[in-house]
Amino acid sequence: MNIEDSPMVYEPSDDTFLMLKNIKIRNGENVLDMGTGSGIIGIHCAKNGANVTSADINPYAVELAERNAGLNNVNIKVVESNLFERIKGKFDVVVFNPPYLPASKNERTGGEINSAWDGGKEGSQVILGFLKNFRKYLKKNGRCYILVSSLNKKALKRIEELNGKLIDEKKLFFEKLMVFLL
Ligand SMILES: C[S@@+](CC[C@H](N)C(=O)[O-])C[C@H]1O[C@@H](n2cnc3c(N)ncnc32)[C@H](O)[C@@H]1O
Structure with a gap:
């Protein structure tokens, strides 16, 4: 995959690669890539034969995901949306690598890049909305x-209440990243 970065958009990292390793897509499935960032997860799904809609709250991410889809010769619909606000229809698969870091008010960086990592108090805010x-x-x-x-x-x-199944995890320095299937 050929993925360009931008200082205003989340650069693929450990969490992204853990998701890519675990997402299994069948040809022809409709996929929603929530919080697409650079577009990398949606592009991976499209390369595996999915019809992909990608969404992000960050307008710079929308622009970059469109550009990266073009660089990889796949067709993806990219929507600027706060979670599901502007999403229509139903999907076979929804994927989300969310902002999950705990942030207090004075830790916020401001600007669009803040949404890449800021999960609010205790890091769960955007995930719970999703x-x-x-x-x-x-x-x-x-x-x-x-x-x-x-x-x-x-x-x-x-996630436990929703009977989510842990399918993979990766230990990092101060946290463990986990992928769940729901
Ligand atoms: C950790 S980054 C993941 C980016 C990319 N999917 C990846 O795996 O590299 C989280 C992404 O979610 C987006 N995001 C944050 N809050 C959102 C919201 N309320 N609605 C939609 N996207 C959101 C951010 O702008 C960012 O692109």
Whole structure:
């Protein structure tokens, strides 16, 4: 894959690669890549035969994901959206590598790049918003891949209530990254 970066957009990292390793897509499936950033996960799915819609709250990410899709010769619909606000339809697969780092008000960097990592107090805020609504956007028997950090206690509790299945994890210096299937 040929992925360009931008200082205003999340650069693919350990969490991205852990997601890529675990997302299994069948030819022809409809995929929603929430929080697409550079577009890398959606592009990976499109290269595996999926019809992809990618969404991000950051307008710079929308622009970059479109450019990266073009560089990789895949066709992806990219939507600027705060979670599901501007998403229509139902999908076989919804994937989300969310912002998951705990941030207090004075830690915020400001600017669009802040949304790449700022998960609010305790890091669970955006994840909980996503978990409230994702099922409405899944087809019957659809599935969701989501990344969560061991720091996100509230999100982990909610995922347990939803019977999420842990499918992979990676230990980092001060946290553990986990991929769940819901
Ligand atoms: C950790 S980055 C992941 C980027 C990319 N998917 C990857 O794996 O490299 C989180 C992404 O979620 C986006 N994001 C944060 N809050 C969002 C929201 N409320 N709605 C949609 N996207 C959001 C950020 O702008 C950022 O691009």
